[in-house]
Amino acid sequence: MSVLLLGRGGLLGSCLVSHLSGSVELVAPTRNEVDAESAEAVAAALERFRPAYLINCTGFLNVDRCEQNPALSFQGNFLTAANVARTIAQVLPNCHLIHFSSDFVFDGHRGNYVESALPSPLSVYGIHKFMADEFVARTLPATHYILRTASVLGISDLKGNFLRAMLTKVSRGENLRVNDTLKVSMATTEFIAQGLIAIMREAPPAGAYNLVAEGVLSWFEMLRYSCLHLGVTPSFGRAEIDEYPNAALRPRNSYLNLVKLRTTLPTLSRVWQDVLDEHLDSHRFYTDLFK
Ligand SMILES: NC(=O)c1ccc[n+]([C@@H]2O[C@H](COP(=O)([O-])OP(=O)(O)OC[C@H]3O[C@@H](n4cnc5c(N)ncnc54)[C@H](OP(=O)(O)O)[C@@H]3O)[C@@H](O)[C@H]2O)c1
Numbered sequence: 001m002s003v004l005l006l007g008r009g010g011l012l013g014s015c016l017v018s019h020l021s022g023s024v025e026l027v028a029p030t031r032n033e034v035d036a037e038s039a040e041a042v043a044a045a046l047e048r049f050r051p052a053y054l055i056n057c058t059g060f061l062n063v064d065r066c067e068q069n070p071a072l073s074f075q076g077n078f079l080t081a082a083n084v085a086r087t088i089a090q091v092l093p094n095c096h097l098i099h100f101s102s103d104f105v106f107d108g109h110r111g112n113y114v115e116s117a118l119p120s121p122l123s124v125y126g127i128h129k130f131m132a133d134e135f136v137a138r139t140l141p142a143t144h145y146i147l148r149t150a151s152v153l154g155i156s157d158l159k160g161n162f163l164r165a166m167l168t169k170v171s172r173g174e175n176l177r178v179n180d181t182l183k184v185s186m187a188t189t190e191f192i193a194q195g196l197i198a199i200m201r202e203a204p205p206a207g208a209y210n211l212v213a214e215g216v217l218s219w220f221e222m223l224r225y226s227c228l229h230l231g232v233t234p235s236f237g238r239a240e241i242d243e244y245p246n247a248a249l250r251p252r253n254s255y256l257n258l259v260k261l262r263t264t265l266p267t268l269s270r271v272w273q274d275v276l277d278e279h280l281d282s283h284r285f286y287t288d289l290f291k
Helices: 012-019 039-049 061-067 072-093 123-139 164-171 189-202 219-228 258-263 272-282 286-290
Strands: 002-006 025-029 054-055 098-102 145-149 177-179 207-210 237-238
Touching: 002 012, 002 039, 012 189, 039 072, 054 072, 061 072, 061 123, 072 098, 072 123, 098 123, 098 189, 123 145, 123 207, 164 219, 164 286, 177 219, 189 272, 207 258, 219 272
Parallel strands: 002 025, 002 054, 054 098, 098 145, 145 207, 177 237
Antiparallel strands: none
């Protein structure tokens, strides 16, 4: 099965290139080779590789910079995704688009969001992700998957992640307080790769799917659990989100409901502790930090 992946320079894209390479026939051009904003470049790649799936991992993720510079966010989170969807519709309409969405499309007032819950984003990033989701669903009604994910952990030479940064500080003995206010879902790039393989093999109906591990946690709980897993005594305190004002508002309870994932692709129903164990055990980076 041939798969074209765009956005290989990012956290998710770079990790997926290594997780998926043995399982599918993967072509993953760099941004210089295929700029996802360019209709000509995307059309040429579709015509050349004729992929069954295009996995779009592009985006502009810095939510505070998105707030300060909405034009950059519009370009990176909406225009690029819209261009990819429109070009597929015009050039290779049988190609399925896999597009990533975010828990930031919700305001976080109540949590447990099903796929059909009405978005009400608090941030510029969330607005542009929501707009992209809508555009993708309307442009490719029968051939899109919108995978809504959250707090993704991955180990890449190109980009860091929250846990990696925090564990590095713990290993240096830095005095830390970690957010315990936001209640989130989490995923790892390994888990997302398993989700992609399941979707490409089993071809469930087009539409939106929440793709995160089961359960709700805070970043404090994620770090505490990771320390215990690695045999390190947690030595940091709890912080409230309001102590660190950010340009962009974050949803407080953005965790996602997994009933649809559980019923459609039951092998992906895994608790966050199990998914995090797998991640921590898969990367020597983590154990090496505490040698
Ligand atoms: N990370 C998370 O926790 C999370 C959670 C929910 C949803 N998501 C979604 O998952 C997707 C991937 O996120 P990520 O964490 O991997 O983000 P990331 O690390 O910031 O990577 C995004 C990548 O997209 C590339 N890119 C942007 N515009 C492009 C273009 N026109 N052509 C080609 N490449 C382009 C960027 O290139 P440069 O390196 O040149 O800037 C960057 O390498 C995004 O849609 C994001 O909204 C992520």
